[in-house]
Amino acid sequence: MKIKNIPVDLIDVADENVRKNFSFGKDSSDQLMKEHLAKFELLQPVVVRFDNFTKRYKLLIGRRRFLALHNKGEKEIPAVITKLKGAEAEAASLFENLIRKDLSPLEKARMVKKLVESTKSGITGVSRLYGLPKSTISEWLSILTLPNQIQEKIENCEITLYEGIKIARQPTEVQINLADIEPAALKEELIRLGIKRGAPKGLLTVRLVFNPSKEKDRILWNSLEEKAKEKGYEVNDFVKEIILNYLKKGK
Template sequence: MAATFDPKRRALGKGLESLLPPARVVVPAAPVEAAPAQIQMVWGRPLEIALEMIDRNPMQTRTQFDPVKLGELAKSIAASGVVQPVVVKAMPEGRYQLIMGERRWLASFEAGKATIPAIVREVSDVQAMEMTIVENLQRADLNPIEQARAYARLARDFKMTQEEMAVRTGKDRASVTNFLRLLKLPKEIQDQVERGELTFGHARALLALEETERIEAATKKVIALSMSVRQAESYVAGLLNPEGRVAKEAAPEETMDPNVRDARDLLRQRLGLKVAIEDKHGRGRVIIEYSGLEDFDLILSALGGA
């Protein structure tokens, strides 16, 4: 097999055409020139392309595939074929590059298929890469770190702002910011989130500690004690404000109104930042500490700012 890869409704048509399956053009495995005119002749209907003629997209941000679910998809494809075509772009020497549908492509190999239905899109390399990343971000099963890296790539390679990324992917801006902040975690902690040992909620809570050594030590305890997200948040809050310690220019913990303390803790959990509240008979101020522009953007986003 020439291809290498990392193991890891249709809208109803109208008239007679909706009652008939779309015609498919079989592309042989031998390399041939893929002329745009030939592609346009099939009027957007899927080609049947040899799997070995399709290459993985180097901009693919998804790195892990559940082998059990992939096997289930392979069995379905073996029995019923690929229901939804993959999307590819034509490359030199008659080859193609995946834009969307890597799971279907991998599962088709596992199912022993020789070809796969594919729709060829005439797009630039930049458009293809953007489509791949955005399509992945719209999937529900992408893990938090894969999402964070995808957003980072959109920012780095396509110069997108967080607002633009939110619009393209249908997410709110605060979510984009929170995912990007995960990349501030030490690499080992990122790997634990990627493996599912820590959830997105756990990671957000740990970020409030800021210092690598404190995050690593707290992570070990969170995992060892199998803490829930709420327990981890309370644990981190305790580390940030140990009992008996008086926050700078803030009311001591033991004399703080319980409602004010709850509001402070909620802000810490939502923002993942250090927060102190000074309150005297219903008057006072909220102090939010930030360590960079991303943290500042998160604060503005939470306040409804642009």
């Protein structure tokens, strides 16, 4: 991989860059990038393609790094020059953005969808090229099939990504009901459906905590889990049966 310093004023953001039309400088991650580059050198080069027609470079990967250095007044930027273009270039840009931590679940889901659409063999191709499990890709895509109201709840953090994926496995009528339900009743309904962990209102609960770092707790848990499986029970149901049998013997 050859890295070359390229004049900043010879670089344009490529059409294939998936964040080309996003604003820069307003969100906290942009500010952090600018503050970091104001103090330190750029460690990761951007990726560009040379355009023979315009005699300029097209930025494929590293838009925020490029804009931050541009704002800083730098004249040159370290860059890797590639021949990627079209769908391949867009796929590379998508994956670069997909691994960012500051994207919302829906932003990532939309990027996964575009990545699948721009990669040969779809889900299988993305899985093979980028090492993402096919099941994970399918789960990301599934939240885009949810009613818009539920997608908004995910965006607003009223529903987690994990819960959204589980909702996508529910029948359509259940999804529609959850989309229309009032926020105050949403949690209880998710618990009732087994989508959210917890106990519905009115139930009496007992909480047992096992610390796997303690040998006694670990042995006890493993024993409970093994016995529960033998009887076809979940551990909590098996423990409940043990308690009931103990109380019956005490009578």
